[in-house]
Amino acid sequence: MTRLDWEEIRYLIAAEKSFVLHAPRQTGKTSTLLAMMDVLNQSGEYTALYMGVESAQAARNDVAGGMKAIVGSLVEGAANRLKDVRLREWRESVWEIHAEFGAFRELLSRWAKDNDKPIVLMIDEVDALVGDTLISLLRQLRDGYIGRPGVPFAQSVILCGVRDVRDYRIHTSHNEIITGGSAFNIKAESLRMGSFSxxxxxxxxxxxxxxxxxxxxxxxxxxxxxxxxxxxxxxxxxxxxxxxxxxxxxxxxxxxxxxxxxxxxxxxxYSRATHLDQLADKLREPRVHAVISRLLAGNALATGDMPSDDLLYVEDLGLIRRFPVMEIANRIYREVIPRELTYST
Ligand SMILES: Nc1ncnc2c1ncn2[C@@H]1O[C@H](COP(=O)(O)OP(=O)(O)OP(=O)(O)O)[C@@H](O)[C@H]1O
Ligand SMILES: [Mg+2]
Structure with missing residues (x-):
């Protein structure tokens, strides 16, 4: 697979860096992370764990509920995927002391200290999280990251989702907007996974x-x-x-x-497959709608004055390609999208 630069990934992990891996829906992010986990574990150099955080999605701005679910994914992931049940033993006492703003970091730290190999953690579907829960997760990762090497922590954390988490604008319950970049604030690479050649x-x-x-x-x-x-x-x-x-x-x-x-x-x-339906959902977002309708009007140049943030967003969603010329990503989308636009307007 040329879609990902494995050399780069190995280098980043060896250099103890955390990074973001992002790609549009249904491009093989999860399959890739799971494969990466197996490769790393088999190498014998690292303990690698994949975890999803969708379970915390429903909690929205209930940080305690959200972080409890995320801690649960970590603990049960280690138990089920790695047969490592130590985290189950630590969980309760760590939560009692550190609760929603520190338990995740502390558990990772305890695990890193006790484990004989460095830990690589892959967190999938980060964009399922919103608001204060997402900020809490990012800040705990940052705290753990910058506390090293004095305080043990994961060797590398890979954040995976549709968007580059550093570009997110996160709305807190206090009506502030914080960018993912400032909450994560780790000078990390961001790798975008492409489609098949x-x-x-x-x-x-x-x-x-x-x-x-x-x-x-x-x-x-x-x-x-x-x-x-x-x-x-x-x-x-x-x-x-x-x-x-x-x-x-x-x-x-x-x-x-x-x-x-x-x-x-x-x-x-005409199948109304979920993947194609998800495109329709995205078109309801005004900034997506604006970019796509200009492109459909046949004038890619007319997008020149559009906020580059919006263009980047629509590109991250996989709806458009920007190079060599800006256009809808493929011919099937080009047929499906106008139909959806006329339905939804
Ligand atoms: N290397 C591959 N070879 C063949 N098919 C693949 C490959 N990688 C992914 N796919 C296909 O792409 C689809 C999406 O895979 P996967 O669930 O890993 O993607 P994802 O990006 O995590 O999706 P989502 O955005 O829904 O979480 C699957 O149906 C899978 O069959
Ligand atoms: Mg996935």
Whole structure:
């Protein structure tokens, strides 16, 4: 996979740096983190743990509830994924003393001190958190980070989500707006994970072809690239439509023609798949709406006067590409989006 610079990641971890990894929805963030966790654990150099924080989402500005859920993910993650139950033993006493503003940091610190290998922690879906809970998490990570090496802490923390957490504007319950960058305040790298390249997209289909012997008309591949530009969900969903949803094609001696490809593409576009529905949700946000409607009006230059923050946001969501020219990210989105815009306006 060329989508991530593994060298860079290994370097950052070895250099004890924390960093942000972000990519649009359904690009393989979670799969990548889980794979990274296994690789790091197998290397024998680190203890790596993946944890999600969606469970804290419902707590919103209830920091105690939110942090309790996050501490729970850490403790149970270590127990279930690593068979390390020490955190379960420490949890209660640490929470009694440090509670929502320090228990997470303190548990990580205690774990780092007691563990024979440095700890790499991957926190997924950070953007599920909002408000005071997110600020508390970021500040505890920062406190732990800057307290080293005097006070043990994780070797590296990887924050993962759709957006670069340093760009978030976080609304506190006191009506302040704090940026993620100032709360996290770690001079950390931010890596963006891309979509598949054209070669990777074709390699994925080549795997199916090699396994089943099914014949694909080569004329399909340039179309597939235009349609998806390597967006991983679209690439997988097109494959599924072509070789499974089309019942005749389940018989692997049935060759896949360009005509079948076109029919599969139409079915996908009209399928109301969740991924495509999520695009529609995003279009309800005024700043997304503004950028997209200008692009659809056919004038990429007209976006020149738009706040670059908004453009970056829409790019982070995976809706547009900015290089070599600014445009909607792929041909399927270009068809789905106008339809959604007319529905939602
Ligand atoms: N290396 C890969 N090869 C093939 N398919 C992949 C690869 N990585 C991800 N995918 C596909 O992309 C989809 C999304 O994967 P995953 O859940 O890891 O992404 P995500 O970015 O965490 O998504 P979300 O934004 O919903 O959390 C999955 O359906 C998976 O099949
Ligand atoms: Mg995910």
């Amino acid at each position: 054209q070669a990777e997209t074709e390699a994925l289909y080549a795997q199916h072809i090699a396994e089943t012997g099914q014949v694909f008309d080569p004329a399909i591949f340039p179309e597939l690239w235009e349609d998806t530009h390597g967006q991983p969900w679209l690439v997988n969903a097109m494959g599924h439509e072509l070789t499974w949803k089309d019942k005749a094609a389940r018989d692997r001696s049935t060759p896949i023609t360009l005509e079948q490809y076109r029919a599969a593409r139409e079915r996908l576009i």
